[in-house]
Amino acid sequence: MERTKFILDEKDMPTRWYNILPDLPEPLPQVLHPGTKQPVTPDDLKPIFPMALIMQEFSPERYIEIPEEVQAIYRTWRPTILHRAHRLEKALDTPAKIFFKYEGTSQAGSHKPNTAVAQAYYNKKEGVKRIATETGAGQWGSALAMGCMFFDIELKVYMVKISYEQKPYRRILIETWGATVVPSPSTDTKAGRDILAQDPECTGSLGLAISEAVEDAATRDDTNYSLGSVLNHVLLHQTIIGEETRKQMEMAGEYPDIIIGCIGGGSNFAGQFLPWIRDKISGEKPDLRIICVEPKAAPTLTKGPYAYDFGDVAGLTPLLKMYTLGHTFIPSPIHAGGLRYHGMAPIICHLYNLGLIEARAEYQIPVFEAGVKFARTEGIITAPEPCHNVKVAIDEALKCKESGESKNILIAHSGHGHFDLAAYDEYLSGRMKDYEFPEDKVKEALTHLPKV
């Protein structure tokens, strides 16, 4: 019997997150204050984040203990399973071994609860009663609704309007866990009202929803802000994924040659690859390849400049050095809502700039073709975002078929597509459109990059 799954018992769940900061070959560029353009201090962030998370954002410690209260909730769904995709391999007739670490069995159906639960915990511990956040496809909003439910914190979610309309199920999920959700742009904030005055039909963007949530948190004493990706502490919490996978690949007696993941803000994929890239940085595994996949409709790493930019549309956030399509960029309405962000996690950008990771951009039609292939071999319906990973994994496995190499390909599979079936319907019925790299829109957006 060939193993199909590598299962960790809950007692073997890692108890520490891995922090890449002390292992980076060069330090991360500093984060700048949006007003003064000087490096931000922990005090600057205090109005919207709990101190424990601010400390994690800049921590020099290689490992950070996961609090027992967070572990206890992780154990309601973690450890997640590492699967071997035997049937996909067979269908491709490839000598490659394809593994996928599947986060779709969390109650929210994605990897997002890994940080949602941690963030809710630290806010609760510091006495915060209410949180404001944004959500794109709804994965983050629903995960944080679940996290806040576990710690009895009130939550308001600003949900990108196009997803709010296309994906009512995610909205209901958020409400079932007890949170409040409004479509963004909303009339509840100045940022939202300003955009609606310019364009009443605006379908929203993640950057804009962030502006609304940050404004909500900054203007209310009882409220903190919470971000589901991009920031260092978010990536840190997601490293539970890669730490588990290391143990599971060891059970399989294998080490990955190629690790593939999609990047929107970058947290799921970083959560998988950061615990591995230290072996490449240390020189132990110089040939390890890490491939970031992004949509052609929002090709941040592959087409954007590496520059200081805001995380949100209104320019309220600190300035981050990142590959960016411009903070005013509003991407095409592809189904992978989680990949429509203009920027990218600074840690990922830094590693890309240092040449330690690769990037590739894909069109959505071949991405869904790969998703259907996966569904018709492994059975799992993949969310639009990780369908990107499956596409590139298939490409790499077919290259192995040509070369005869038996590489180990590891897919970071961030979750199921049970809330995204309208997208599969569009693909299967031939109604799906592809979107080109929006060169004009990006060019225009880049003229608004802040001067530093």
Next chain:
Amino acid sequence: MERTKFILDEKDMPTRWYNILPDLPEPLPQVLHPGTKQPVTPDDLKPIFPMALIMQEFSPERYIEIPEEVQAIYRTWRPTILHRAHRLEKALDTPAKIFFKYEGTSQAGSHKPNTAVAQAYYNKKEGVKRIATETGAGQWGSALAMGCMFFDIELKVYMVKISYEQKPYRRILIETWGATVVPSPSTDTKAGRDILAQDPECTGSLGLAISEAVEDAATRDDTNYSLGSVLNHVLLHQTIIGEETRKQMEMAGEYPDIIIGCIGGGSNFAGQFLPWIRDKISGEKPDLRIICVEPKAAPTLTKGPYAYDFGDVAGLTPLLKMYTLGHTFIPSPIHAGGLRYHGMAPIICHLYNLGLIEARAEYQIPVFEAGVKFARTEGIITAPEPCHNVKVAIDEALKCKESGESKNILIAHSGHGHFDLAAYDEYLSGRMKDYEFPEDKVKEALTHLPKV
């Protein structure tokens, strides 16, 4: 650390299904031919079922080996996890221990693939190229689409029209796995056309969809029929659930006092409780309580007579001795589509008639109240059908609080409600209606019971 989950490795997955037939204290009443009213023979069933399944339907063997090909596919998601509902217990302040065996992590999100995969396998092995089936809420249709995909069999699904319209996601799921789906009543069969002639607005029923699928299979040489519940061999395949749970309760060092499950056709719950009820039949565990929960809108065990009836509306199936609301009964449009069937698995009816199991009927509003309670404690969004189980488990746990008894309550949790969020929306917004026991409709339907 108190354990939250009891996890079996795939190498410890049971390799045999448990067959209750030889352990029944009295033999099951015979199945009758719809024309002759004489006991059916295996030959009578050959036009629509493969011989291996017909043999299982009447098998005197206590254990039946699970073919390695079926085990290999089971291992893509099984064994499933047994959870301890610590947070629900705490919220109820009950001394009871609540366990739930969760089938929601299968690719289809429910327990249905356990038999879908087995049925597809046996059909394939006997050279069948095409299968016709019906589906209510879409759980069975999607599971069989997945099963047929694994064995490369063409599938046509007749889906109860009200679910087809209310639950487009399940339809797309079926299509993503490569099967064809039509709303029932359809114009593709005589049974469907007849009903549409009488009532063009007919929203369908499971019994009617069965008529359509059976007619399709009986009138085409290349096509077999497949049923997702009710029959002995279907319950047999589901016993993998209870067999796993026995091992997991042993890991927990506990034995259940009360096992609770919902019953539509009865397969999920029978799959859980049959491997336990043998201890009650043998006299080893005389106090074990098994509670079947049904909706007030289709109260088969609690309100129906125990009589011979057809499994379908058109009267094409063999006659089964069962509690029934009449094969022409069309139930109210409650959200638990999987519980809207007029009849019940003969094995369950027999055990109920013998006084070995209990039954209880619930209204849907308190059932969803319990579902939201579960979501806001354990995080899991429960499908409308197992929300019935959660309701009764909460009632029993609160009785323990009153009496001070620390009973072990085991919930058969058949799957997630990610496709049923419209129902949660209706509940949360206060738009949900309750439906009384439809006494007049049942009275009328019972006048059509066949004479035996």
